[in-house]
Amino acid sequence: MLTSHLVIGTTIAGHDINGGxxxxxxxxxxxxxxxxxxxxxxPIMGIMQQREEHVASEINAAESSKLEASKYLEEQRELLKQSRVEATQLIENAKKQGEAQREDIILHARTEAERLKESAKREIIQEREKAVVVLREQVASLSVLIASKVIEKELSETDQEKLINHYIQEAGEER
Structure with a gap:
């Protein structure tokens, strides 16, 4: 049996290569x-394209978040710096106000002390004047009393001295 095949082929190094x-x-x-x-x-390229776009958007979002976080951090640092400056100013203002109040209290106390001192001086002067007036009245009444007693009786010099001393003592006890 012979079969006929259309064989297109060549032989290379002892191997038949079938061209068909x-x-x-x-x-x-x-x-x-x-x-x-x-x-x-x-579809694979579409999926790859989608994946590439998704990764790119995630990278962009991450960079955006990083920039936003950096901006927020800088704002927070600036706010903290301002807060520290304000706190320092508040402390300084409180110190100045405390000093001013202290000076005001001292000035007020000195003024009040001076007023009390002047008032006490005036009272002392008034009391002294009253005492002088009372003393003058007593001396005048004693003088009148002594004069009337002396007129009533004629006394020797020693008797007059005793009488004067006696009336001065009486005047002293009456006070």
């Missing part, structure tokens, strides 16, 4: 590539 099989396999390979390109390569 090669062409068939080449055509199948090209069809497979076309099918892969149409059904697999497009």
């Amino acid at each position: 099989d090669i062409i068939f396999q080449l055509i199948m390979f090209l069809i497979l590539l076309a099918l892969l390109k149409k059904f697999a390569w497009g």
Whole structure:
């Protein structure tokens, strides 16, 4: 039995290479590539494109968040710095106000002390004047009393001295 085949082939180093099989396999390979390109390569590239866009957007969002966080951190540092400055100013103002109040209290106390001192001086002067007036009245009444007693009786010099001393003592006890 002889079969006749159309054989397109060549022999290379003792091996038969069938040209029809090669062409068939080449055509199948090209069809497979076309099918892969149409059904697999497009969706895979689409998925890859989506993934690339997603990664890029995530990177952009991360960079944006980093910039925002950096900006927020800087704002917080500035606010902290301002707070420290304000706190220092408040402390300084409180110290100045305390000093001013202290000086005011001291001035007020000195003024009040001076007023009390002057008032006490006036009272002392008034009391002294009253005492002088009372003393003058007593001396005058004693003088009148002594004069009337002396007139009533004629006394010797020693008797007059005793009488004067006696009335001075009486005047002292009456007070």
